[in-house]
Amino acid sequence: xxxxxxxxxxxxxxxxxxxxxxxxxxxxxxxxxxxxxxxxxxxxxxxxxxxxxxxxxxxxxxxxxxxxxxxxxxxxxxxxxxxxxxxxxxxxxxxxxxxxxxxxxxxxxxxxxxxxxxxxxxxxxxxxxxxxxxxxxxxxxxxxxxxxxxxxxxxxxxxxxxxxxxxxxxxxxxxxxxxxxxxxxxxxxxxxxxxxxxxxxxxxxxxxxxxxxxxxxxxxxxxxxxxxxxxxxxxxxxxxxxxxxxxxxxxxxxxxxxxxxxxxxxxxxxxxxxxxxxxxxxxxxxxxxxxxxxxxxxxxxxxxx
Amino acid sequence: xxxxxxxxxxxxxxxxxxxxxxxxxxxxxxxxxxxxxxxxxxxxxxxxxxxxxxxxxxxxxxxxxxxxxxxxxxxxxxxxxxxxxxxxxxxxxxxxxxxxxxxxxxxxxxxxxxxxxxxxxxxxxxxxxxxxxxxxxxxxxxxxxxxxxxxxxxxxxxxxxxxxxxxxxxxxxxxxxxxxxxxxxxxxxxxxxxxxxxxxxxxxxxxxxxxxxxxxxxxxxxxxxxxxxxxxxxxxxxxxxxxxxxxxxxxxxxxxxxxxxxxxxxxxxxxxxxxxxxxxxxxxxxxxxxxxxxxxxxxxxxxxxxxxxxxxxxxxxxxxxxxxxxxxxxxxxx
Numbered sequence: 355x356x357x358x359x360x361x362x363x364x365x366x367x368x369x370x371x372x373x374x375x376x377x378x379x380x381x382x383x384x385x386x387x388x389x390x391x392x393x394x395x396x397x398x399x400x401x402x403x404x405x406x407x408x409x410x411x412x413x414x415x416x417x418x419x420x421x422x423x424x425x426x427x428x429x430x431x432x433x434x435x436x437x438x439x440x441x442x443x444x445x446x447x448x449x450x451x452x453x454x455x456x457x458x459x460x461x462x463x464x465x466x467x468x469x470x471x472x473x474x475x476x477x478x479x480x481x482x483x484x485x486x487x488x489x490x491x492x493x494x495x496x497x498x499x500x501x502x503x504x505x506x507x508x509x510x511x512x513x514x515x516x517x518x519x520x521x522x523x524x525x526x527x528x529x530x531x532x533x534x535x536x537x538x539x540x541x542x543x544x545x546x547x548x549x550x551x552x553x554x555x556x557x558x559x560x561x562x563x564x565x566x567x568x569x570x571x572x573x574x575x576x577x578x579x580x581x582x583x584x585x586x587x588x589x590x591x592x593x594x595x596x597x598x599x600x601x602x603x604x605x606x607x608x609x610x611x612x613x614x615x616x617x618x619x620x621x622x623x624x625x626x627x628x629x630x631x632x633x634x635x636x637x638x639x640x641x642x643x644x645x646x647x648x649x650x651x652x653x654x655x656x657x658x659x
Numbered sequence: 660x661x662x663x664x665x666x667x668x669x670x671x672x673x674x675x676x677x678x679x680x681x682x683x684x685x686x687x688x689x690x691x692x693x694x695x696x697x698x699x700x701x702x703x704x705x706x707x708x709x710x711x712x713x714x715x716x717x718x719x720x721x722x723x724x725x726x727x728x729x730x731x732x733x734x735x736x737x738x739x740x741x742x743x744x745x746x747x748x749x750x751x752x753x754x755x756x757x758x759x760x761x762x763x764x765x766x767x768x769x770x771x772x773x774x775x776x777x778x779x780x781x782x783x784x785x786x787x788x789x790x791x792x793x794x795x796x797x798x799x800x801x802x803x804x805x806x807x808x809x810x811x812x813x814x815x816x817x818x819x820x821x822x823x824x825x826x827x828x829x830x831x832x833x834x835x836x837x838x839x840x841x842x843x844x845x846x847x848x849x850x851x852x853x854x855x856x857x858x859x860x861x862x863x864x865x866x867x868x869x870x871x872x873x874x875x876x877x878x879x880x881x882x883x884x885x886x887x888x889x890x891x892x893x894x895x896x897x898x899x900x901x902x903x904x905x906x907x908x909x910x911x912x913x914x915x916x917x918x919x920x921x922x923x924x925x926x927x928x929x930x931x932x933x934x935x936x937x938x939x940x941x942x943x944x945x946x947x948x949x950x951x952x953x954x955x956x957x958x959x960x961x962x963x964x965x966x967x968x969x970x971x972x973x974x975x976x977x978x979x980x981x982x983x984x985x986x987x988x989x990x991x992x993x
Contacts, residue, residue: 390788398785402799405861409802411825412814426823470714473707483704489712496715498971500918502944502964504722506729506957527718530711560696561703590807592921593944597952608921611809615816615925623817630810637805645798649865652801 409634416440416631420622439628447625448602449632452610456633459521459595459606460588463528468581470530475538476569480551490539496532501593509597519603524595528588534580541576542569579651582644586637607633723968730961740958747962757963759938760946763848767923767942768916771852776908779860783867784893797868800861808921812854816926819850844939847926851940854922859915863908870904871897902985910978917970920944943967 415423417436422429444450477483478490508527517523546569554564570577592608599605601613611633614626641648730747732740751757786796803811818825819840827837840850874897882892898905919942924931927940932949934941941949943963951960 390785390790394785394788394790398782398790398796401782401861402796404857405800405803408811408814408818408857409806411818412810415814415817423817424820424823427828428817428823428825470710474711477704477707481704481707483701486704489708493711496719498914498975499719499723500914500967500971502918502947502967503726504719506951506961506964507722507725508718509951510957527714529714532711532715535708535711555700560699561706586805592808593918596921596924597948608807608809611807611813612921612925615809615813615928616931617929626813627817630813634806634810637807638802641798641802641805645801646794649797649801652804652862652865 409638412627412631412634415624416628418624420624423623423627435624436628439624440632442622442625443628443632447610447614447629448605449607449610449629452605452607453632453636455521455604456589456606456608459524460585462525463588464581464585466529467531467534467584468577471534471538471580472569472573472577473565474530474535475540475542476546476565476573478535478539479542480546480548493532493535497536505594505597508594512598517598519599519605521599521604523598524591524606527594528591531584534584537580537583538573538576542573545576546572579647582640582648583651586640586648589637726961726964729957730965732958734957735955743958747958748966750959751962751966756938756941756946760934760941760943763934763938763940764917764919764942764944767848767852767855767919767940768913770848771855771919772909772912772916774852775856775860776863776905776912778856779863779908780867780898780905782860782864783871784897786864786868787871797865800864802861803858804862806858808854808858809925811858812922812925815850815854815857816928819853841927842936842939844937847935847940851919851922851926854926855916855919859912863912866904866908867901870901874900903982906978906982906985910974913974914971917967917974918944920948924948 411428411430413436414429414432416439418429418433419435422433474493478486478493504527508523512518512520512523550568550572551564554568559567590608591606592612595606595609596612599609601610601616601618605613607629611626611629614629729740731742731744733743733747734740782800786793790796819827821827821837821839821841824840826840830836830838838846840846878896878900879892882896887895923934923940923942923945927933927935930936932945932953934945943966947960947963947967950956950963
């Protein structure tokens with residue numbers, strides 16, 4: 355509640371202000387909840403510990419031999435086998451190829467989603483056209499359709515086309531998703547003054563110029579956050595890639611990991627967990643660098659109509 | 660940003676922007692140019708939304724309908740379809756495997772969702788205090804969200820290993836016998852639910868936190884003047900104020916739980932598709948995959964997919980009812 359004390363209610367237009375808890379004296383003591391007690395810190399430290407420990411232990415297990423990992427008591431400190439395991443995982447289990455594939459897929463999907471979602475979000479937020487509200491409702495409704503409803507026909511199609519184990523079969527269905535459209539619409543609704551669009555129109559700008567010189571500059575921060583969220587989502591996507599790609603063919607990281615977990619290639623659990631580490635580290639690096647923006651993006655995007 | 664989106668989302672429909680002015684000729688352009696201009700204004704919105712709708716039509720709507728058609732047929736991969744009416748559906752209701760998978764999906768869903776959301780509420784409440792190192796806690800509890808299903812499950816499968824896993828080792832310190840996390844039904848379901856809970860608790864906590872920060876402070880001040888304790892304030896101010904957000908997370912978690920696939924699959928290792936040696940944690944999605952890709956009966960797999968859709972529509976309907984009731988209630992009281 356600390357922030358509620360400092361932050362003007364939404365309708366007062368406090369949206370741009372960072373929630374910096376800076377205020378004088380006892381102004382907000384009514385609730386008596388300003389400062390966290392020691393118990394709060396203990397519980398939060400425990401939560402942080404349980405959140406981070408499995409990740410730390412992943413690193414520990416990846417730095418021991420396979421025999422050591424399956425011995426009780428489990429190792430708690432890093433060993434010296436990390437580079438040996440990385441070498442095996444990279445070369446023998448195709449994690450290198452999988453990493454490249456995943457980067458291609460997640461990068462393409464993130465870029466195309468950002469582009470198409472910004473265009474559609476702009477149209478839904480600021481342009482007038484027949485059927486706008488109904489179409490927007492359709493966009494939102496599509497978010498609830500689970501992928502299970504589409505995989506069987508899609509699998510038949512990609513088999514027919516010879517696209518099993520081809521990256522385009524994973525990329526095409528996710529070129530732009532409803533979440534992105536809705537996310538950009540919500541942002542542009544507030545961030546883009548309609549006068550700006552109209553002024554550009556009066557100056558004779560066509561739609562392409564308006565997009566380029568008016569919409570994109572305003573939307574840039576939201577586009578960055580959306581791109582990051584979609585990148586993470588696509589990087590970790592599992593169900594359809596698991597069907598369209600095979601662990602031994604041309605997998606993404608997640609598909610390769612599923613193959614490792616099922617005992618393909620190796621029963622060396624240290625190597626399996628090294629694979630898991632390879633799949634996790636890039637995203638953790640992104641989080642460590644841009645954590646604050648991810649946090650902001652998640653809370654903004656989670657709010658629905 | 661969160662607040663601004665919320666304000667736009669929760670409020671009544673935003674005032675529609677004034678219609679784009681028809682082409683006022685400032686410099687008397689040729690008729691041809693003004694025609695082009697009007698075409699631009701008229702067609703552009705549809706061009707902009709076309710990529711989404713084309714993608715959805717091709718990879719969402721068409722497969723959805725086609726799956727429905729398949730569910731009424733007997734089809735094998737690469738084979739001809741043969742009309743069977745509702746037999747695939749009646750076959751499901753006669754099948755122990757289906758009821759087992761439905762029950763497992765439900766129980767794992769409850770075990771993973773309920774503690775997850777309760778813990779997230781508690782964490783959000785704590786994060787809402789004035790804290791040192793606030794940013795660290797937020798990023799730390801969100802780190803599991805960045806971990807993929809596959810990586811997380813592989814790690815937890817080791818931690819939960821019956822013979823050498825750290826969790827049994829820890830329980831052993833207190834003299835508790837090794838729990839058979841893999842083959843026994845409830846321990847296995849708890850282990851799988853733990854993975855889900857680990858990945859999503861922090862995410863939900865941050866969503867709750869954003870909602871809590873938007874609660875106007877006057878409410879707390881009024882409650883404090885009435886002598887309400889902190890706990891009382893949490894129950895009668897915080898919870899009611901963020902009720903729409905709670906409902907939202909319940910729905911999202913329920914949708915996720917209905918589709919649960921990767922965690923039990925990978926947790927089971929080579930037995931994953933069957934959901935364990937005795938199907939003790941086979942979910943609906945796993946059963947659908949087994950029917951479609953192991954047994955090769957696409958008709959039955961399609962019927963399971965449609966059952967899942969119907970279940971989700973049911974959830975959506977209940978949600979709509981509840982939120983309408985809530986809205987009426989708040990409307991009446993204010």
